[in-house]
Amino acid sequence: MAEDKLICFTEDEILKPREIIIELMEHMINRGLTDFSGGNMALRVGEKIYSTQTHSADKYRWKLRPDNILVTDIDKNLLEGRKETLSREADLHFGILRKFQDINCTIHGNTFYSPLLVSQGVKVWGATEVAQYYNIVEIPVVPEGIPPLSDEENNMIISMFEDLKKKGQALVVIMPYHGIIVGAKDHNEAFALFDAVESNSKFILYGELLKTSMLVNKIFEKMGNSLDKPGQVKTNTGNVGNIGEGSGSIFQLDSKNKILTSEDISDISQKVSSKTIKVGPDVAITDFALNKAEELGIKIIKE
Incomplete structure (x- = not known):
């Protein structure tokens, strides 16, 4: 029985570049990673x-065909398609x-959360485990005031990519x-x-919102506890002892207060003369x- 012959394909023959781009950009819009x-x-x-090509979003609404994909050399000389597109x-x-011979794919999207x-x-x-897996440490941001889409x-961005590569970090830049x-x-x-990147930004945003929500809830809870109950007359009990205690020139907030x-x-300024609250x-x-x-000229310090 004759041995099976192995057929070797080149990378160019295996990949279907047009289909890859069409599929990925469809995923981009479906995942909310860009817009129309x-x-x-x-x-x-x-x-x-x-x-x-241009107008892939607003004109074609990301329903691309193979002939919507442009083919050029590295100097933007058109091999297939029209230069104005x-x-x-x-x-x-x-x-x-x-600039980077080892980078073979670049993607830009009009994202929501990161900007x-x-x-x-x-x-x-x-912040997330996935972000850390991709070596996302702190994403650089183009300073505001730099003209969008300019050579500057x-x-x-290319310079930022160079710095990220030297650090072994993910190549991503946020455009405000x-x-x-x-x-x-x-x-x-x-x-x-x-x-x-976008999932990580969403995680950070929701975390900030949760912290704000919890802080607001604590404030209203504290305000509610200080309100007079119906039928009761408010008396000045001097509740500084419940808040904390003074020690010399420093007032220590009670550890129960969060x-x-x-x-x-x-309340503290009226009861004690301390100008520092720890x-x-x-x-x-x-x-x-x-x-x-x-x-009131009071300094607040954290332990």
Whole structure:
């Protein structure tokens, strides 16, 4: 019996670049990783670069056909398609692929969570196990004021990618009020990284919202406990002893208190002469408390 012959395929023959891009960009919109106003992708296969064309989102609504995928060389010379249909971020994609020979796929999406966080001054770091798996430590952000889609922004992102590579971290940059851009060795890793970044940002946002919600609940609970019950007459009991105790020039907040409000600051200032209040590391301090302390010249320190 004759031995079976092994057939070896080249990478170019195995991959179907057009189908890969169509499938991944469909996943992008289905996962909420981009919207119907933008997003694009570039994939290097051999000496060719396959990329999405402009208006893939708003005109074609991500229902792409193989002839919607452009084919060029690394210098953006069109092999298939029309040059005017190159996406707005084409210069960025090609700049990254030209700079890093080991990066074969770049994906950009008009994401929601990551730009939202950084626009409000929240740092995006590797909070989830998946983010840590992909070596997401702290994602760099393009400074506000840099013109979007400009050579300055493109060069800055490429420089950020260089720094990330030196540190062995995931190649991802957040573009404020715009989206994110990722780069990876292949399309599978690029898409998984992109999804991990947005899931991580969602995790951070929900965590911040939960902490805020719990803080608000504690404030209202404390306010409710201080309200007079019907039929009762409020008396001044001097509850500083329940809040904490003074020791020299420092007032120590009782360890049972897990939140410091402006009402507490006022109460303490009326009962004792301390100008410094020491609280435990897990005590939540409201903005109103900080403002009241500043108004009264009181310093709040955490242990």
